[in-house]
Amino acid sequence: MAITATDRADAPTATATTDRPTVDSHKTLAERSAAATRTAMTPKHVDTSPRARASVVATMALMFGLTAILSVLTGVLAGAGVAIGMIAAFAGVGGIATTSRRNVTGKGNALLGLGLGLAAVVIGTLAVTHSLSWLNVTTNEVARVHEWLALHLPWLVPGK
Numbered sequence: 001m002a003i004t005a006t007d008r009a010d011a012p013t014a015t016a017t018t019d020r021p022t023v024d025s026h027k028t029l030a031e032r033s034a035a036a037t038r039t040a041m042t043p044k045h046v047d048t049s050p051r052a053r054a055s056v057v058a059t060m061a062l063m064f065g066l067t068a069i070l071s072v073l074t075g076v077l078a079g080a081g082v083a084i085g086m087i088a089a090f091a092g093v094g095g096i097a098t099t100s101r102r103n104v105t106g107k108g109n110a111l112l113g114l115g116l117g118l119a120a121v122v123i124g125t126l127a128v129t130h131s132l133s134w135l136n137v138t139t140n141e142v143a144r145v146h147e148w149l150a151l152h153l154p155w156l157v158p159g160k
Contacts (some may be wrong), residue, residue, distance in 0.1 A: 050103050058095030058106030061113025064088035068120035072127060075139040082124035088117025 042144045065088035069129075071081030092114025099107040137140070150157040 003090045029047050050105045055095050055098045055104050055106040055110065057091055057098050058110035058113065061088055061091035061095045061117070062109040063113070064091055065113035065116030065120065069116045069123075072124040073135070073141060074136050075127065075137060075141045078124045078127040078135070078137050081120050082128065085117040085120030085124060088113050089121065090116055 064084055067083045068085035068088050071077040071084060074081075092110050095106060095110025095113065098104055099110060123132075123135070126132045128137060130136045146157065
């Protein structure tokens, strides 16, 4: 069985012309650079959607969560830290709900605020009920850290 090539009338034929520009179609350097600049500066797709923005509720959840955990870790402010932690947890849930809308970001802020708020509630509750030996409402951890810094890093704490 031999394979034979047949000539068909609709088959494309090779042409002898080239695609090089002729002498008459040459443009000056200034004309070519202006044309290139026009095409480079003209955007093909213009994004008209509104800019993404961070959720205020999610950001507030993060701020309340940080305040709550720092308050609880002082020992003296453990009760206030529990209350602020509950506010942070509720704001975190609200922040997660608001970030589900289009063009609203900040889900990470909301989740971190929620986590910090819940951790502050748990640690603060343990501190208030004297379940933690190193942290309760009668210890002042800020003063202990200040004394440690003054002893080990005297250049960091100004002298009296």
